[in-house]
Amino acid sequence: MNFSEHHYLRSLLGFLFGCMLLTSSFAQNTPKVGSLLTESEMAAAKSKPGIQESKKIISVLSAGGATVNQEIGKTIWVLSTGGSTTDPYTMVVNEQRAVGKSSNEVLITDSPTAQTKVKIAAYLPKAISVNYFDHMNATVLRFATLEEAAKACAALKTAMPEAQVSLPVTYSLPRAR
């Protein structure tokens, strides 16, 4: 066994052990909204593909001095899923190791619901529910999985540049004050 093989196996074993710990830990003690994962738990969570929670365009100067637009985004990783077919949720962790909860929703605000209905028509068959708040110019779409919600969110951001489209995640529960 050369160093590379040894290193690879050690990494693999470490990864598997981390996954086991993570799975075991989550199974026995599901992380709560607002808690922080340890570095090792985080490493295990990030071993899976992330989901883009949001993105924004910023203007930056290139090396040549020209102004160019750059897209930067926030990534979250799925820890577990739960709930029912009508009330599903996904526990996630963000880049800062904070645990959050998504109800697999896409929130569309600053857009009259009459206009929103047209724009989201293609996504309604995949959504498990939709709530229109006409007088608040807000719409909430809900999907079975966070992945579906993220996909719809990204597409609707492009389709509805005049609106605020987001993937709401709760990272802190309210408490009595």
Add this chain to the structure above:
Amino acid sequence: MKKTFLTLLVIFALGTQLVSCGGDSGSSSTSSCAETGLYACQTGATEPLYTYQWALNAAQSFFASYTPVSDGTTDLNVDAVHKQGIKGQGVNVLVLDDGVEINHEDLKDNVNPSMTWNFQNNNTDPTPTTTYDAHGTNVAGIIAAVQNGIGVMGIAPRVTLGAAGDMRKGLNAAQQYTAFGGAPWSINAHIINYSLGGNPIPPASYTDAIAVGGQPWTNLRSNKGLIVVQSAGNEYIKIGQRDCRKVSGATQIVSCENPVNDYSLLNPMRLSIAAANAKGYRASYSSAGSINWITGLGGESESIGNYGEAGSAADKQGPQIYSTDLMGCERGNSENGLSAVDTVQFMIGGSPINMEKNPNCNFDQMAGTSSSAPTITGVVALMLSANPNLTWRDVRHILATTSKQIDPGYGSRDGRNKQISLADYTFTDSTSTALTDGASATRIDYGWQINAAGYKYSNWYGFGLADATAAVAKAKATTNYMSAALTLPEFIPVPAMKNKSFTYGQVTKLGEFTVTGADKVDGMQLRLNAGTKDAGTSDDQDSDDSSSTASDLCIGSVGIYVQSPSGTVSILAVPYNIYYNTDTQLTTTNDYGLGTYAFYGEAAAGSWQVFTVSGKPQETCTTAGTSSISVEYRIIPMP
């Protein structure tokens, strides 16, 4: 038998009050009274527990003579409004909390069943199903307890009351929109009281879309806008097990938590309410920060004696806010089995005081900004009752301009007027207010300030302690109404403050930005991210290529100060803040939000300066002496 006797007692007491109507009992002459009915234009003196409701009338309260815990003058100046017969008539108040016992003997007559919901089981009864969730019932009583000769009286005892529980379980977006005006049971709310809040670890991302509010609320209340009154938080000293670093070993110098870390309070339509005690000082727990709007009354945290009269406010002792509790001695905060170590005799089921004044344990006292917020909700209800045409902007402007300055000298108490060495967070001997680029010491609290528009503002008290009589008088006199429209401008990146390097342990002027036009400032907000840097450089401006890496930015060590074109300095965050001990770092996409109302009414035009005032970071956070930061800003204009 006991109930019959008590009923007779109440009727007798009420009769006594009616006989003395117009005298010193607090009643007014009926000639100018617009209210009708048994209690027309009478103060809360008709209620048996009124004497303990110092927030209504401190001078006549039981606590007035207990000078270590009460100054006998600090109240909300409510009685004069009640004597006019203004008691919240025509105003719908919705309490979003852990639930409300809507059949409580002192609440039920004000409850509108079409304004109730329970998220726990999705039915219309918000009564808590547990024996201990009394928080919302306390809140509701402070606002809306009925004037009926029983127990206490709310600040607006004739409002229409709605309620929802259980808001603490963490609602999803659809549920939040439902609760905050999006459902048949919430759409008719004129005021929402939200005595809840969060303390995220680490700082969340500030985006407008997630927190409900702002533009969606301007259409409510017949296009005059919903008013949301919210608690600032009880984390001045610490948050649970999360402690904050002390200044020269002393606590209580600066606030541990910053209310703004609950980003919902950055919404201008949500009023962040601080708390004062019966001595007229900041309650020991009340979180301080530059987005606090005004102060209500919350009492002290450690109440002892028969009713809260024992001890000293200096030791965090004193009376709290008397209100409604879950009914019965097996439920709520007043109950059997308590000890004098935990609470006052009034709440200990079966104690002689309890048996005399609270035999059914239907009433209790509660401290916190959870209590101070509903005192302000009550005041706002009185204002809207006096003038229902006020827009949400009118309401907050009137509150800001009629509130009273309290505790004027706090800025120099406990050494707070001294500069702090940023390297080790100890007091120096200098009291200079100078904010100098490169300095290793500076002030971390300016106390009360008067801004260029003439408004007094303090991070502890906002614009001051509410004065119901002054606020209602101004409400009644208002005939020109401010626009209810709300536009939140996009954040603007500041080129001079992109990937800007700063040094820990000193003041660093990050740069300036210039605003033009004739706008006056309502609020000012910043959004911060860690900068990026290339390997081997500490300050690589304007280079965001893919080879860049995130700069360590130990946000717990970083204070943020802003100086307006008029010269007013506001502290948006203090160094060694709540994120210090958790070694929290900002990311390049964090969008950490901060805000301030210290510049309210000032001209926006001119050059704005932004400073980092940084302590030394934990070694585990970064070993470098510098970090870089990117700053975006927006000025929210007055209409």
